[in-house]
Amino acid sequence: MSILNISAYRFVSLDDLPVLRERVLAQCEALALKGTILLAPEGINLFLAGSRETIDAFIAWLHEDSRFAGLEAKESLSESVPFKRMRVRLKKEIITLRRPTIRPEGGRAPAVDAPTLKRWLDQGHDDAGRDVVLLDTRNAYETDAGMFPKAVDYRIASFTELPAALAADQSRYAGKTVVSYCTGGIRCEKAALHMQDIGMKNVYQLEGGILKYFEEAGGAHWQGGCFVFDERGAVDKTLSPAPPLPSGERVGVRGQSCDAPASERGFDCHSAQALLPSPQPSPQRGEGETHA
Incomplete structure (x- = not known):
C-alpha cells in the first residue's frame, strides 16, 4: 500500500x-x-x-511554525487516496462541543497511554485497584463500526450531546476510574476536561485515541x-482498510455485543442491526468532516 494517511490535531x-x-491550502495543493484541514481559534485538526x-x-x-512544532500524526x-479533493475550512471550534x-x-x-490501558483491561482494574469504565465519546454510527464491548455508549448523534448524557448518568462513575476514548484523541481530550469541570474524579483520556x-x-x-472520516469507512486493528463486519460480529448498543447471550444484552440484535445503514452514513456535516 503506497498511500500514507495521517490524522493530527493540536490545540x-x-x-x-x-x-x-491560504498558506496551508497553497502548500497542500x-x-x-x-x-480536510479545519482551522479555528483553538487550533488545527487534519x-x-x-x-x-x-x-x-x-x-x-x-513544524516550521512554532505553534505547530509539537503536532504529532497518527498514520495508516x-x-x-480516500479523499476526492483538498479542503481547508475555518470553524469556530476544531471539534464542536x-x-x-x-x-x-x-x-x-491526565492521559493514559495504550500499553497501560491494555494492562488495566487485562487485569480488570487500574493500578490503584479501582474498576475501569471506558467512555466512548464518538457518534452512534462510529460505534456501530467497532468499540470496546464493555464501554459506555450513549448513542449520541453529535459530540455536543455528550455533556447532557453525562449529567444524567454521573452516578455510574462514582469511585471508578474513567477513561474517555475517541478516534484520534481530540474528542476524548475535551470530554475528559468537561468531566473534570463537573466534578468527576479519576478521569483520564486515552492518549492518541483508538488509532x-x-x-x-x-x-x-x-x-x-x-470508523474513519474518509472513503475507507473504517480501519482494522492493523490500521488497514477494514472489510464490513459479519452480522454476528456487529457491535451492539450501549456497549453490549451481539454475540453475548440474549439474557445479558437487554436488546434485540436483529432489530438493532436493522437500524444500521448500509453503506455507512456520512459524518454529521454540522460538526465538520474531520474528527479524531
Missing part, C-alpha cells in the same frame, strides 16, 4: 486564520495532497493523504473496526 491559539488558511514524501514535506513545513496506509470554558491549550486532563491504541496495543480488547 493552540490561532489569530490569523484567513491568511493561515503544491504537494498534491488530498483531505486528515490528509498522499505519498510518504509529500506528507513528510508538509509536516516539516507545518491504503492502496488509493459548545463549552467555551474548556480550553485544552491551557492544560490537559494509537491499535498501533501500540494491537487492538486488544477491541471488537470490530474503527
Whole structure:
C-alpha cells in the first residue's frame, strides 16, 4: 500500500486564520495532497493523504511554525487516496462541543497511554485497584463500526450531546476510574476536561485515541473496526482498510455485543442491526468532516 494517511490535531491559539488558511491550502495543493484541514481559534485538526514524501514535506513545513512544532500524526496506509479533493475550512471550534470554558491549550486532563490501558483491561482494574469504565465519546454510527464491548455508549448523534448524557448518568462513575476514548484523541481530550469541570474524579483520556491504541496495543480488547472520516469507512486493528463486519460480529448498543447471550444484552440484535445503514452514513456535516 503506497498511500500514507495521517490524522493530527493540536490545540493552540490561532489569530490569523484567513491568511493561515491560504498558506496551508497553497502548500497542500503544491504537494498534491488530498483531505480536510479545519482551522479555528483553538487550533488545527487534519486528515490528509498522499505519498510518504509529500506528507513528510508538509509536516516539516507545518513544524516550521512554532505553534505547530509539537503536532504529532497518527498514520495508516491504503492502496488509493480516500479523499476526492483538498479542503481547508475555518470553524469556530476544531471539534464542536459548545463549552467555551474548556480550553485544552491551557492544560490537559491526565492521559493514559495504550500499553497501560491494555494492562488495566487485562487485569480488570487500574493500578490503584479501582474498576475501569471506558467512555466512548464518538457518534452512534462510529460505534456501530467497532468499540470496546464493555464501554459506555450513549448513542449520541453529535459530540455536543455528550455533556447532557453525562449529567444524567454521573452516578455510574462514582469511585471508578474513567477513561474517555475517541478516534484520534481530540474528542476524548475535551470530554475528559468537561468531566473534570463537573466534578468527576479519576478521569483520564486515552492518549492518541483508538488509532494509537491499535498501533501500540494491537487492538486488544477491541471488537470490530474503527470508523474513519474518509472513503475507507473504517480501519482494522492493523490500521488497514477494514472489510464490513459479519452480522454476528456487529457491535451492539450501549456497549453490549451481539454475540453475548440474549439474557445479558437487554436488546434485540436483529432489530438493532436493522437500524444500521448500509453503506455507512456520512459524518454529521454540522460538526465538520474531520474528527479524531
